[in-house]
Amino acid sequence: MTQLEMACKGKLSPQMEQAAEHENIPAENLRLLIERGVAVLPVNVKTPSLVRDFRPLAIGEGLLTKVNANIGTSRDFCDVDYELEKLSTALAAGTDSVMDLSTSGDIGEIRRKIRGNCPVMLGTVPIYEAVCRLMEEGREIGDMTPEELFAIIEGHGEEGVDFITVHCGVTQKSIENIGDRLTGVVSRGGAFLIEWMRANKKDNPLFTRFDILLDIARKYDMTLSLGDGLRPGSIADATDIPQIAELSVLGDLVKRSRSAGVQVMVEGPGHIPLHQVEANVVLEKRICDGAPFYVLGPLVTDVAPGYDHITSAIGGALAAWAGADFLCYVTPAEHLGLPLVEDVHIGVVSARIAGHAADIARGIPAADQWDAKMSSARYNFDWKAQAELAIDMDIIHKVRERCPLEDEQTCSMCSRLCAMKVARGKGK
Template sequence: MKYKTQIEAARKGIFTKEMEYVATNENINRELLIKEVSNGRLIIPGNKNHKNIRPVAIGELSSTKVNVNIGISKDCPDKDVELKKVKKAIELNVDSIMDLSCWGDTRDFRQNLVEVSPCMIGSVPMYDMIGNSGKALKDLTKDDFLKCVKDHAIDGIDFMTIHAGLNKKTAQRVKRNRRLTNIVSRGGSLLFAWMEMTGNENPFYEFYEEFLDVLYEYDVTISLGDGCRPGSIHDATDASQLEELITLGELTKRAWAKNVQVMVEGPGHIPLNEVKTNMIIAKKLLFNAPFYVLGPLVTDIAPGYDHITSAIGGAIAASSGADFLCYVTPAEHLRLPDEDDMIEGIMATKIAAHAGDVARKFPGAIEKDNNMSKARAELDWEKMISLSINPEKSYKYRQSAKPDKEDTCTMCGEMCAVKNMNKILSGEEVKIS
């Protein structure tokens, strides 16, 4: 084989079948696509062992993508329930599914997930290692870390969250600059604890090149995790977050040098007025590598509604440089989301992603809104429903309260502004009965 990864192929001028699919699907010029993949600003995650994957691009040239989190835990160990959620997420046309499993037979679940999903699959090896190594956290070794990453690569995972930026230097920054919510990243907190208990450097950082060699072999994209992402708006844009971000930029360049595709994860909780600033700083320090954000949530007071707080921040983030949005559900901070929570989270995040695409004038985005507006102007309810982001829900609402006359709805009835404007501009008399 002349290449092992998409970035290596692009640097050799090879137009892969994955690039061809993306170029057609997102209407990207062939030469420009090769250029953007070669310089790391566009990635096409796809493990060579994930045979049924539908290639997806993440980066400045592509539409904003949406990720869904699923996974089994000790309190919610039913794999069938999670696989049912996976099938629903695929039906709703998400771009990515991330397995956050941390208990039980995670490998069997992971392999099933890769087998059934055409969406790209992500994982966090740190969770799996803790749950299945049979060792206490402090007894884990670099070889345990490396074995877990290899297992995930062999199983077909397309991108892995690796918390390589939370090194001893950053850990000292965390201790000197105490936060309201400390470290809220699960993987980041485990690594911080491991470093404190052992006195050793983070293996993901100390032996970074060895991990990159594994990722290169299978064309796994490294998703550089932000162990110091803020868990409250009070802690946003602080010294710990920025210290780690600088390190993540350095690690990005080292991965590119090894022909490994890279994206970088970002916050978290950010007040509304700092979202755009965070995106600009991150893109600058990360050399315009694709940026993946959780939310961000713009207030901390809305448990049960955090899909909304997340969508507000996500829309601003997507319009300001974020390339990939991780969904947040109404269950965030409260419990593992069920299927209904997942659906609400997906829809909220897809709305945010589309709003961001419209704001940044992504080709074809505004046309979707214009088509909906045209259908509304024509009072074409069937077309409005078909064009909506969730036709099933739109249809249920329409059917639940049928109007007296089909060309109106039960809100305005004969006082419908659209109907009456159409009439008066056509020279007809408007009568309200």
């Protein structure tokens, strides 16, 4: 039985209890959110037996904003141990979820290694593996049979993947206007399916055979993350016809998923200017009946390569404040190359800052309390507590150690002229 089916029957699962404890809310409240489909609890039925100390978390309405870190090999850079180091870095930085987007090497083996070392929810994009296998066999994307694709999806279910990105909304109808775009299609999964449809002169099998996908997802309780294969890849293409056409298809698929007892969330853009971010969240919530919204960024400008962790944190904070539930990190390497370990750290911290800023604005009590504790430690010159409370726990001592201090209680910014001391009559 899936978490959604249990919730609909009024049953509380151990995972619901654990996830509710993390949110500091009664488990019954979380059950009601899952029952309505406005929250998901991605835990493959196989996961508890594959990972020690798995930490189930829920994503959705009124819950803490969650953050995902993408890792995985590429054809230019394939080092499995390095990807495992990225996994440890992302976990240490506090990610709530990891996606393995490997496209090179023994993808199944990499995934199994990541799964065994990943105590948070794990997501994948199965079509990446399908296309990589074809390439190894010297076959074209158009040669892929739907049966091969579904067999790979089933394999991901068998190996404890908690959620999968499936670009079911990339259809012959929704791609009609992509020729009008400045940057065409920027989603790998979306591009693969468009090529498959072109070669076969048929519609997307993930759409036409959605019931098969539902059967697999239900069997393993793999949450479907309905991918945004037509997400805008530039500010010029934001909120355009293909993006909204795809979203409208996803709205119908959300209903079908819920009816089948399958948990579902919806992925979103991409590149969106600040003034369109809130509208994008409203549209998703309206069209997809409140399904949890998982956004990549959004990046609010195209002109800051090397700093896209910042452009996306600005967009992510605004999106989460408006109701987006799950932020996919963007690293400083975005648009430039595969992230290194240090990029992974910066990416997770940046997305967590965005999510937390939104949680404060949304009035989530735990978020406010965290800030109050930090401010109190700051006012009391308790540097140890500040380091423990900081989103990036290492940075406080690193910066303080850069310069000898005249007064150990203060910092080198104002030193003995520390305003917080002087104003309390403690300065000299």
